[in-house]
Amino acid sequence: MQWKNWSGSVSATPQHIARPKTETELAALVAQARKVRVVGAGHSFMPLCETDGTLLSLSELEGGISFNADKSRVWAPAGWSLAKLTSVLWEEGTSLINQGDVNPQALAGAIGTGTHGTGASLGSLSTAARGFRLMMPDGAIVTCSESERPDLFQAARLSLGLVGVATQIEIDVLPAYHLEEKVETYPLEDVEARWDELAAKNRHVEFLCFRTASTSSSKR
Ligand SMILES: Cc1cc2nc3c(=O)[nH]c(=O)nc-3n(C[C@H](O)[C@H](O)[C@H](O)COP(=O)(O)OP(=O)(O)OC[C@H]3O[C@@H](n4cnc5c(N)ncnc54)[C@H](O)[C@@H]3O)c2cc1C
Structure with missing residues (x-):
């Protein structure tokens, strides 16, 4: 099956394209695969998702959002598009701090490539990331944050998909604003x-x- 990125500038013929619905399914796919790449919305212009192995999309992985006590941070499914995430956050009275020009990107894809908006005092989406739930090549789950495995955390903030499959990401949010x-x-x-x-x-x-x-x- 052929895969192309958004612009059509990168194409590949993965052996297998999979949309796991649970972490158990995902773990089996990752453990069995010879090579794994994860794709979000395929909006990257560079060959980051191209593979002749297994191409994974987490857009259908089960999960929801979970806020901290003062609603300043939220854990969200890494495969959700920013469009879906911001719509769900809006219902909860919160907004992302910053975004780029468009919103089909997956949360993990946008963070993994340092997607940025504008604003002299505002950082990229990566700077708002506070924690990651990552699946390792053997299917094991590892979490990281500024205080837990800090080196892995810093790498995951701009990973280009190279430090495991992100299933959930914790990100700073603001009270909803227009x-x-x-x-x-x-x-x-x-x-x-x-x-x-x-x-x-x-x-x-x-x-x-x-x-x-x-x-x-x-x-x-
Ligand atoms: C029309 C358009 C407008 C854009 N506007 C902007 C803009 O305003 N600002 C800006 O900075 N950029 C912009 N971009 C670039 C875009 O935001 C980035 O390329 C972003 O990575 C796209 O997200 P994606 O979900 O499509 O990621 P993909 O291209 O699918 O993947 C990007 C990387 O993330 C990895 N990845 C994806 N999901 C996971 C996961 N679950 N776990 C681990 N790794 C994962 C992939 O393996 C890959 O390395 C734009 C692109 C387009 C096409």
Whole structure:
């Protein structure tokens, strides 16, 4: 069966594509496989998920969210899309601290590649990660955090899928908030001149540059 990433720039023919529903099923798949890669939404442009072995998707793995006492952190299924996660968090009166441009990415895929949004004082999704529940090649479960196996924790925060299969991730959240979006058009020179001011005044700011005959360079 052929697999392609979102853009079609990476393709592979895995021997087996599996969507385990339980950790027991997942453990059997991992233990039996010669080679394992895990895929989230396949949005990465680099060949991170390509394999001729077993390709795993955790999108159907059972599980739900679990908050800490003051609802500042939540354990969530690593295979959930950010769209699903933010919808469930919203129902509970909480929001992620930051996100990128789109939300189909799996929580584990976004964290594993350091997916970031904008915001001068806001970190990437990896910086909000507080703990991981990881399945090792023999099917054993290991947990890690800043205080428990700290080296593994730091590696898992930007793992590129190399330190085990994440089944659950603990992440910081905020009380639910709305953002107001303003879209305005300026000459590139004005954006460059006002960039520091715009970044200081707004929680988020980004720009897209559309080339015209008088524009000699393109930036994002
Ligand atoms: C339209 C579009 C817009 C984008 N916008 C932004 C943006 O605004 N900001 C930004 O920073 N990036 C952006 N990206 C990049 C995207 O966020 C990253 O490539 C991200 O990794 C995609 O998540 P994914 O779930 O598709 O991961 P995948 O590409 O499926 O996987 C990424 C990595 O995570 C690993 N992985 C996935 N699941 C698990 C798991 N359960 N356990 C262990 N490892 C796992 C994979 O093995 C792989 O190494 C964008 C991409 C696209 C296509």
